[in-house]
Amino acid sequence: MPDVLDATPYDALLLLSFGGPEGPDDVVPFLENVTRGRGIPKERLKEVGQHYFLFGGVSPINDQNRALLDALRKDFAGHGLDLPVYWGNRNWAPYLTDPLREMAADGRRRVLVLATSAYASYSGCRQYRENLADALAALEAEGLAVPRVDKLRHYFNHPGFVEPMADGVVASLAELPEDVREGAHIAFTTHSIPTASADTSGPAEEHGDGGAYVRQHLEVARLVADAVRERTGTEHPWQLVYQSRSGAPHIPWLEPDICDHLEERHAAGVPAVVMAPIGFVSDHMEVLYDLDTEATARARELGLPVRRSATVGADARFAAAVRDLVVERAAVERGQDVTPCALGALGPSHQVCPVGCCPARAPRPAAAGADSPYA
Template sequence: MPEQCDPRPYDALLLLSFGGPEGPDDVVPFLENVTRGRGIPRERLKEVGQHYFLFGGVSPINAQNRELLDALRKDFAEHGLDLPVYWGNRNWAPYLTDTLRTMVQDGHRRIAVLATSAYASYSGCRQYRENLADALGALGAEGLAVPRVDKLRHYFNHPGFVRPMVDGVLASLAALPQEVRDGAHLAFTTHSIPTAAADTSGTPADHTRDGAGGAYVAQHLDVARVIADAVRAETGVDHPWRLVYQSRSGAPHIPWLEPDICDHLEERHAAGVPAVVMAPIGFVSDHMEVKYDLDTEATAKAAELGLPVARSATVGADPRFAAAVRDFLLERAAAERGAAPERCALGALGPGHDLCPVGCCPARAPRPAAAGADWRGPAEAPA
């Protein structure tokens, strides 16, 4: 097998995602899965579910994951990479435990995991690792072989993730009326999280205080800067930009990252900005937070203000992203075999770590988390 397409020691890839409802009857049970243990009344979940009911009770995320699966399998086949690709979700079918059970029954024992979250944070990394640990524990309790799972590194600054977003911003600028195009402001958006969680995101060396945002904010700022620089290089226009937030869901008394996108649109309009491009760099695909919070709520706010806006595309199943997944899968495989592969990364932060160290994106209540230096879970199968 050619070295550049050698996936050993891995015998399968798992696409691990959040999941979403695929019909009206799924919405409340899905939200019960997401909020399990928080004691939220069912009636409140029905209120929260209105975002989904506006779209027929269907989240776009599962269909988008199917498209990404197809893109990955196509890319792998075209490059002679003989590695099966499976899909499991944290909160809806196909459930992670069920998928891992199938993978074990199919004979897989060393699994690379791609999470559909590109940045470091508790909810974007460690919580996925906790779900992996839960699933592996369930398999062990069933008497099944427990595979070794390795989560692939954060890919926020990989060219195959960044370049499609650059093209999305360029396309959105081109879609604006010519008279406002050059003065357009770029609002790079991502999911707001509690400032306490942001400050402890990433490795202990990344942790900060007083709302500075740790690795979560630093990584987004680095990507936003790379995109803004690329747009300037290709258009000759230096568009002002800011990192802003959306989709806050926490209690009002708990500080979350700000400013919110709708507040930011009001502020930019008051400052005389002629147009805004909303670029959702924190999201892999156009799932519900993008479709509702940007395409519905923020777009309505802009219309109320009389402010022209355009929303750029997420990466989704772009072939360049599929190629990037192949890239960091094979680099991790080479590293596991003892090689020192070249790792692609744009911006100032460099490529991320392969193995999450102790203290990385900690939870408030410590729980076992697989695929990290602190994993002490079920006995793993030999490589």
């Protein structure tokens, strides 16, 4: 990290997230936004919305993004990085177009984007880029100055993302009863996606069985498991498993599901499991319901002790990692030599998503990539 932090040529950072309802009346309209174009009946959305109604119709994701915004602003200010931070969502207020309008009005011309998704996949990267293109097209139609947007690289193996998760697993192991702690297994969880989507995740040269999506998660699981071994002196067996599947049952999705995995581990005589949601930046609804509620209830039925480790959230090390990524990308844009920070064997991700990266089933314009119409 240089002594003087320079974000030039960038003049703003946009925190781009999924969004979530903030009250019972928001739930169905939010789910309509998420599923737009899929023809899902409102009655079915009300059934799905029960997960949110269990928590008063409020997703924790917006408050968690507010906390991350605060952490980023404090970190930037504390390290002399002069870069304002804005916030927008794909599926709920503040909608993405609103902060882009605000940035245009504020005269921002080069914007970096931090997506709250650390890994390569259509839903975790390209879909965000498609939403950016839609929002920029809306600004263009309104006659506003359209800023150039660039997306920060995937940060799954940045130490500021990995180390807080390793600490979380160590803390969860310590919470287990002493007689089952040493033999506990670790279930590293992430969002299940269709296998066809996984197979085409990442750049074209990385497509294949599981694609970059599975490969990157396995790398993070190894990194965290190694860190846990170093900190505890115990080798805990682990497996990458999946959660939060949705969609038609005849379409293959990544498996095994976390609940099936807990049943299998219990049948095999495993004394305890730590569920580590490495695929999620924060403790949003899919973590609270699918792990803390559903999977924990299944483990209770089995008599299997489980703990769920924390996500990164607004950890100061993650805010520092974002600062590092900003300074890194700015130096790349200025043509300077940069050594990107990354742990493990995969190395740092690409700075610019190439053509053919995480393709959609039906091609749509996507900003912040080599194929961007707004370069």
